[in-house]
Amino acid sequence: xxxxxxxxxxxxxxxxxxxxxxxxxxxxxxxxxxxxxxxxxxxxxxxxxxxxxxxxxxxxxxxxxxxxxxxxxxxxxxxxxxxxxxxxxxxxxxxxxxxxxxxxxxxxxxxxxxxxxxxxxxxxxxxxxxxxxxxxxxxxxxxxxxxxxxxxxxxxxxxxxxxxxxxxxxxxxxxxxxxxxxxxxxxxxxxxxxxxxxxxxxxxxxxxxxxxxxxxxxxxxxxxxxxxxxxxxxxxxxxxxxxxxxxxxxxxxxxxxxxxxxxxxxxxxxxxxxxxxxxxxxxxxxxxxxxxxxxxxxxxxxxxxxxxxxxxxxxxxxxxxxxxxxxxxxxxxxxxxxxxxxxxxxxxxxxxxxxxxxxxxxxxxxxxxxxxxxxxxxxxxxxxxxxxxxxxxxx
Amino acid sequence: xxxxxxxxxxxxxxxxxxxxxxxxxxxxxxxxxxxxxxxxxxxxxxxxxxxxxxxxxxxxxxxxxxxxxxxxxxxxxxxxxxxxxxxxxxxxxxxxxxxxxxxxxxxxxxxxxxxxxxxxxxxxxxxxxxxxxxxxxxxxxxxxxxxxxxxxxxxxxxxxxxxxxxxxxxxxxxxxxxxxxxxxxx
Numbered sequence: 381x382x383x384x385x386x387x388x389x390x391x392x393x394x395x396x397x398x399x400x401x402x403x404x405x406x407x408x409x410x411x412x413x414x415x416x417x418x419x420x421x422x423x424x425x426x427x428x429x430x431x432x433x434x435x436x437x438x439x440x441x442x443x444x445x446x447x448x449x450x451x452x453x454x455x456x457x458x459x460x461x462x463x464x465x466x467x468x469x470x471x472x473x474x475x476x477x478x479x480x481x482x483x484x485x486x487x488x489x490x491x492x493x494x495x496x497x498x499x500x501x502x503x504x505x506x507x508x509x510x511x512x513x514x515x516x517x518x519x520x521x522x523x524x525x526x527x528x529x530x531x532x533x534x535x536x537x538x539x540x541x542x543x544x545x546x547x548x549x550x551x552x553x554x555x556x557x558x559x560x561x562x563x564x565x566x567x568x569x570x571x572x573x574x575x576x577x578x579x580x581x582x583x584x585x586x587x588x589x590x591x592x593x594x595x596x597x598x599x600x601x602x603x604x605x606x607x608x609x610x611x612x613x614x615x616x617x618x619x620x621x622x623x624x625x626x627x628x629x630x631x632x633x634x635x636x637x638x639x640x641x642x643x644x645x646x647x648x649x650x651x652x653x654x655x656x657x658x659x660x661x662x663x664x665x666x667x668x669x670x671x672x673x674x675x676x677x678x679x680x681x682x683x684x685x686x687x688x689x690x691x692x693x694x695x696x697x698x699x700x701x702x703x704x705x706x707x708x709x710x711x712x713x714x715x716x717x718x719x720x721x722x723x724x725x726x727x728x729x730x731x732x733x734x735x736x737x738x739x740x741x742x743x744x745x746x747x748x749x750x751x752x753x754x755x756x757x758x759x760x761x762x763x764x765x766x767x768x769x770x771x772x773x774x775x
Numbered sequence: 776x777x778x779x780x781x782x783x784x785x786x787x788x789x790x791x792x793x794x795x796x797x798x799x800x801x802x803x804x805x806x807x808x809x810x811x812x813x814x815x816x817x818x819x820x821x822x823x824x825x826x827x828x829x830x831x832x833x834x835x836x837x838x839x840x841x842x843x844x845x846x847x848x849x850x851x852x853x854x855x856x857x858x859x860x861x862x863x864x865x866x867x868x869x870x871x872x873x874x875x876x877x878x879x880x881x882x883x884x885x886x887x888x889x890x891x892x893x894x895x896x897x898x899x900x901x902x903x904x905x906x907x908x909x910x911x912x913x914x915x916x917x918x919x920x921x922x923x924x925x926x927x928x929x930x931x932x933x934x935x936x937x938x939x940x941x942x943x944x945x946x947x948x949x950x951x952x953x954x955x956x957x958x959x960x961x
Contacts, residue, residue, distance in 0.1 A: 398788060399784060399787065399788055400784065400787035400788060422777075425777065503958055509779075509782070510782050510784070513778060513779055513782050514782070516778065530776055530777050530778055531777060531778040532777045532778070533777065533778045533779065534777065534778055534779045535779065536779040536782040536783075537779040537780065537781075537782075548913040548932065559950060559953045560950075562953070562958055564958045565958050570786065570787050571784075571787060573786060574784055574785050574786045574787050577785050577786055578783065578785050580897065587950070588949045588950045588953075589946075589947055589949060589950030589951075590946060590947075591946065591948070591949050592943030592944070592945065592946040593943065593944060593945055593946070593948055594941035594942055594943055594944055595941075595942065595944045596941060598941050600940075600941055600943045604940045604941060604942060604943050605939065605940055606939040606940060606941050608939075614949065614950070614953070615952075618952040618953075619949060621952070622948060622949050622950070622951050622952060623947075623948035623949075623951065624948030624949050625948075625949075627948075686958075687958065740778075753958060762777060
């Protein structure tokens, strides 16, 4: 794994505009960054990322049945009592799921270490699946990358296939929903809706705040049509706690991701994985936080936190790093394992699972070892015999 | 190869693409309906040719998609007895099952653009049970060539041609916690 500088495509902004990629620059700062790429070998991709992703995914799904059958574990994961039967029922029915992302610390050597699962509202999908793919094609075509350069990214095909499978299982009509004012989330949802349409599954779009509730407890669109299935790029734990949340179990709406994802999008799954698979090479030691002082070499994360918010890191050398954010509540602690540094950039590898298939990665790097929403997305390529690029610097 | 062989955007793209029905989002509309005859379909859609194509395609799938029973008595528990007849699947398996009583057609409208090639309509057979409930094959293919006898209606999904409506009592009960975050995803 190397970070290799490469000339940007001179027309990439035009390419972005024609492909509806509107959030490549966020608040004036670059988000899509193709001034460099990460080069992997095929062995690194297949042995260190693809296979472990599939294995960890299966391990995590294996735990869901145990959690939903246990009041004690549901309590541990801070799942509100009125929703526990609803969640358990969605698992018993095996309500279908679409996608998830595993976040790894990986430097090209040794096992990738799982930081967390983003199994409810993962983003950075469009840029990984579509725009990154187009970058590779363009750079191969203009000779900036060798013809045999490849990419671990069959996301687009996997998504279209998955929607074709889902079309028989989702009660119509289907809606795709995200926060109306979030350009990034709207972009992700627009892409998913596009993939569904390519599979012949047509869904409408609605902002999450425009959803209505009828007197008999069903969710409606702006035209009073009852929503049959709802893809929501909005955290399950927030939906449950908001005003309309109490109506979810009785509404009959089929959610995507399904209700049982509340178990896996919860950082409490990390200590549960550790309890069952203690010492697994891809897992970091993790425990539920008992509130005592955070020892050196440990990281504290809330059960519900996204975009690296509210993380406290007590590094092995005694230094602290903390991030701010809106999240509170119960926490877990996880063994400190720093992200590798490549020229002062800290890449985090997001490994995608569509349905139950590990099918691609996206690399986001930040200037610090907590990956925040300020991170930049860099493309990657599988280049087995590329010329030597930058060497890795350990910190 | 570890990457998609190809990618495409149907709704998001502003560039001309190879698809026929992928101009602008506004013009991609899907017309769907359940029809009991080609005439009823033509009247509703104004497109007799698509209706004939859809009817023929549905009829071709009907035997494979029909619920399959070992006897007329079993079939008559769920479907009107006069509809329960002996049929053969495309693989040659003989069974008793209800006749196709209608067809479901789904068609992408291209906004009447000149030069656009209309995609053929998607069609599926529809069956009407004792409770006057319509159902069509679950899934997109509907080709069930296994004998399937005894599975009854398991392979069918109910059709409601009218969207389900409910008077909205309130709105805005979701989204409050998104606050000032630029994304709620992760």
